Amino acid sequence: MTIQRIASKWEKTKVIRRKESLRTYIPDTRKYSSDHLREMLETYEMVYVKPDHGTYGNGVMCAEYWMDDFFPDSPIQLKLRYGIEYELFPTIEELHNAISLKIGQKPYLIQKGIHLLTYRRRKFDIRALVQCTPSNTWETTGFIGRVAAPQKVITNYHGGGNVLPIEDLLGPHLTAREFAALYKEMKLVGVQVAAQLARKFPNLKEIGLDIAIDDQLQIWILEVNTLPALFPFKMLQNKDIYKKIRRYAIAYGRLKAKTAK
Ligand SMILES: Nc1ncnc2c1ncn2[C@@H]1O[C@H](COP(=O)(O)OP(=O)(O)O)[C@@H](O)[C@H]1O
Ligand SMILES: [Mg+2]
Structure with a gap:
C-alpha cells in the first residue's frame, strides 16, 4: 500500500477547514x-x-x-x-x-500574511512532524524551528534558511509556562490536522505542518506537507526524538530497517 501524498495546497486547505475546531488556525x-x-x-x-x-x-x-x-x-x-x-x-x-x-x-x-516572530531580526516558523504510530494512532513526534535567511520572506531550508531547536527561538518571546502551553497546543493541532486529513485520505501516514506564531502568540497553519523531510530532526540534541521518528517511519514503510550484517 502506498503512502498517500497530496500536492495541492488548496485541496488540503479545503479538507482541514471542514473541521470547526481547526478553522481558527487557518489563515484566510x-x-x-x-x-x-x-x-x-x-x-x-x-x-x-x-x-x-x-x-x-x-x-x-x-x-x-x-x-x-x-x-x-x-x-x-x-x-x-x-x-x-x-x-x-x-x-x-x-x-x-x-x-x-x-x-x-x-x-x-x-x-x-502572518507577522512571524523573529530571532536576531530574522523571521522564523516551526515545522511539526506528525506520524502514524505502530498502534495506528496519530502522534506529533517532533518540532524544529526554521529561521529565514536575511531579508527573505520564506523560512525554507532550501531557500537558505537554517534550523534551530524551537526552545532557542521561542525562549526570548515566552515564559516557561507560555512555552509549555504553546507546545501542548501545537502537538494537539498536529494530531487534529492529521486525523482530519486522514478522513478523506485513509492512506495518509505522516504530515509536516508549517506553523507560524504571531506576536499575539497565536498559532497559524501556513501549509500541510504530505512528504515531510525527516532528516532535519536528526540534528536535535535529544537523539531519542529521531530514533522514534525512524521507528515509526519504518513501521509504515517510508524508511527501510537496516539489515543486520
Ligand atoms: N501566510 C503566510 N504568512 C507568513 N509567512 C508565510 C505565509 N505563507 C508562507 N509563508 C512563508 O513562506 C514559506 C513557504 O510557504 P509554504 O506555504 O510553506 O510553501 P512551500 O510549499 O513552498 O514550503 C513558509 O514556511 C513561511 O516562512
Ligand atoms: Mg512549506
Missing part, C-alpha cells in the same frame, strides 16, 4: 485573483501569494502596503517581495499585473 486562503488581491490587501494589509503545487518556498511572494519613512508625505505604495528582491507599485492594479506576469497560467493561492 483563497484562489489568487485580482479581486481577491484587492479585498485581502484591504483587509489584512499584508498577503502571501504562492503556487498551489509549490515546494521549498519556490514562487512564494509577499505583498504589502508600504510607506517611505523618510518622506512621510509621499503616497502609500505597494511592495512586492520575493527572494531578496522587491518592487514598488503605485496601485493594486499595477501590482496585480506584475504578479500575473510572474505566475502565468499556474494556479496560485493568496493567503492572509
